[in-house]
Amino acid sequence: MGAAGRSMTTAQRADRQQRGGVGLLVLRRSCSYVCVAAVGFLLLVGVCLLYLPDPLALEPSFAEDSSEVTLLIWTHPFGRYRxxxxxxELFQIGGCTLTDEGSAYPRADAVIIHHxxxxxxAADLPPEPRPRAQKWIWMNYESPTHTHRLWLFExxxxxxxxxxxxxxIFLPYGYLVHRERGTKGLQNRFAQPLRAPSRSHLLRPRLLAWVISNWSESHARVxxxxxxxxxxxxxxxxxSxxxxxxxxxxxxxxxxxxxxQFYLALENSQHTDYITEKLxxxxxxxxxxxxxxxxxxxxERFLPPEAFIHVDDFSTVRGLARYLLMLRHNPAQLRRHLDWRxxxxxxxxxxxxxxxxxxxRAVRRTRGRTDVVQDLTRWFHS
Structure with a gap:
């Protein structure tokens, strides 16, 4: 669901708020034909998104609005100052002034608000009325299951x-850069080259590890x-x-x-594109x-199909375990999962x-547009 399909004018927003706003959209267990169409479209787009391009889009900045923008960080996420x-200096993204000083609010072109x-x-929303043409950016890297009270921020x-x-503004927890198609310079500066498997790689002494900090008996991964x-x-x-x-x-x-040889990259909940640093x-x-x-x-939008083993590929957990043990004793078969690297x-x-x-960078590219995200809850839970 693109930005245009999820936005409305500021005037519509004001009118909607005067009528009392909107309650929680109860759409977690059902989906309209619009949602079905959107899901189908995303799956189609997923084929094109395989080996995702660099979300930072580090082409020269002259293609953008040349004027400066000020971006206010409303709160440091989780209260941890950085x-x-x-x-x-880092990304050759020019024309950006970042600040965490609340006094900059009246002149900020955009405000990042961590959900x-x-x-x-822990923090209130910025005060209304907001400065003319100022954008508010909803930033969230938790899954829908752990994104609470979202309906309050429609x-x-x-x-x-x-x-x-x-x-x-799309930035995942990680992505691959194809060495032949990747951009030289900045992208190579940050990307970590992956080595093709050696014999010692295939014969690692230990089988399976799992690092977990958030243990809950209700989680499917437990x-x-x-x-x-x-x-x-x-x-x-x-x-744990x-x-x-x-x-x-x-x-x-x-x-x-x-x-x-193997690692359990198990997410705490299962949602669209929620693939974290564990992977x-x-x-x-x-x-x-x-x-x-x-x-x-x-x-498979993010990785070649052979680069991972999905638990859903097996009808039973015992079948998954037998497959891991088979690979452990068959380096040639294990290599199939690693040669792409x-x-x-x-x-x-x-x-x-x-x-x-x-x-x-996104604020510079969308200067002058102040459409409001519509149906944030429905979109994020879709």
């Missing part, structure tokens, strides 16, 4: 920024783990298992996973990810510098 980046902070009451925002491919451990050894690390070895200097999870840590570490999340077709690099945007600069 120094604001220099977008030109969790306003939904929990008809406030002008742009969406999430991991979803149909966001107004149920899967209980079943899987009946058939194979699963080494569990994190808050053994501590992740502290190798110092960051990247400890990737180094840990690099000792294993990309496994890819970077050279372990074959065993995934639980959205559908296989959804994962020699043609790609992986890029994992760091939170939140890349997000702010990507948003700033």
């Amino acid at each position: 120094k604001l980046p220099d977008c030109f 969790r902070d306003v939904a929990t009451g 008809d406030y925002f002008n742009l969406t920024m999430t991991y979803r491919t149909d966001s107004d 149920s899967l783990y209980y079943q899987l451990r009946r058939y194979v050894q699963v080494d569990v690390f994190g808050r 298992g053994r501590p992740v070895p502290d190798d110092s200097g960051g990247g400890s999870v990737v180094r840990l996973v690099g000792r294993y 990309w840590n496994a890819v970077q570490a050279g372990a074959v990810p065993v995934v639980l999340g959205p559908s296989r077709q959804n994962y 020699g043609s790609y690099s992986v890029y994992q945007p760091s939170f939140w510098a890349h997000h702010y600069c990507t948003a700033c």
